[in-house]
Amino acid sequence: MIGRLNHVAIAVPDLDAAAALYRDTLGAKVGPPQDEPDHGVTVIFITLPNTKIELLYPLGDNSPIGSFLEKNPAGGIHHICYEVENILEARDKLKADGARVLGTGEPKIGAHGKPVLFLHPKDFSGTLVELEQV
Numbered sequence: 050m051i052g053r054l055n056h057v058a059i060a061v062p063d064l065d066a067a068a069a070l071y072r073d074t075l076g077a078k079v080g081p082p083q084d085e086p087d088h089g090v091t092v093i094f095i096t097l098p099n100t101k102i103e104l105l106y107p108l109g110d111n112s113p114i115g116s117f118l119e120k121n122p123a124g125g126i127h128h129i130c131y132e133v134e135n136i137l138e139a140r141d142k143l144k145a146d147g148a149r150v151l152g153t154g155e156p157k158i159g160a161h162g163k164p165v166l167f168l169h170p171k172d173f174s175g176t177l178v179e180l181e182q183v
C-alpha cells in the first residue's frame with residue numbers, strides 16, 4: 050500500500066540554525082520557510098536526490114510539536130511520510146486493522162498542497178507516520 054518515502058521530518062528548536070547546518074555544512078538544497086497555520090508549524094524542505102527532509106518549527110500556541118520539543122529540546126526525528134495513491138482507501142484499511150488515525154480522521158491539505166493524514170506512533174513501532182496522497 051505505501052509507496053515512496055516522501056520525507057523525514059525533524060523538529061528543531063532553531064529553524065535558521067538548522068537550515069544553515071544543512072545548507073552550509075552538509076551542502077544540501079534548502080528551500081524557504083513556509084508557515085502552515087492549519088498544522089501549527091513552520092517548515093523548510095531540503096531536497097535530496099532520493100527524498101526530502103522537512104525541518105519543523107512550532108507556529109502558534111497549540112503546535113503539535115510543542116510537547117515533542119519540550120521532551121527533546123535539542124530536536125529530533127519527528128515523523129516519516131510515505132506516499133499512497135488513495136489516502137481514503139489507505140485510511141479505511143488501516144482503521145479496519147486497528148490503527149489510530151489522528152485528528153478528525155479526515156485528510157488535511159499538507160505542505161505540498163496534497164491530502165495528508167497522521168497515524169499514532171504507538172501503533173507503528175514508536176514512529177509517527179504521515180501518509181500523503183500523490
Ligand SMILES: CC[C@@H](C(=O)O)C(=O)SCCNC(=O)CCNC(=O)[C@H](O)C(C)(C)COP(=O)(O)OP(=O)(O)OC[C@H]1O[C@@H](n2cnc3c(N)ncnc32)[C@H](O)[C@@H]1OP(=O)(O)O
Nearest residue numbers: 085088092113116117127151159160161167170175176177
Ligand atoms: C506541514 C504539514 C505536514 C506536511 O505536509 O508534512 C506536517 O508534517 S505537519 C507536522 C506536525 N503535525 C503533527 O504531528 C500532527 C499529528 N501529531 C499529533 O497529533 C500529536 O503530535 C501526537 C502524535 C498525537 C502526539 O501528541 P502529544 O500531545 O505530543 O502527545 P503525548 O506527548 O501525550 O504523546 C503520546 C505518546 O506518543 C509519543 N510521541 C509523541 N510524539 C511522538 C513522535 N513524534 N514520535 C514518536 N513518539 C511520539 C509520546 O512520547 C508519548 O509516549 P509515552 O510518553 O510513552 O506515553
Ligand SMILES: [Co+2]
Nearest residue numbers: 058103130179
Ligand atoms: Co510532514
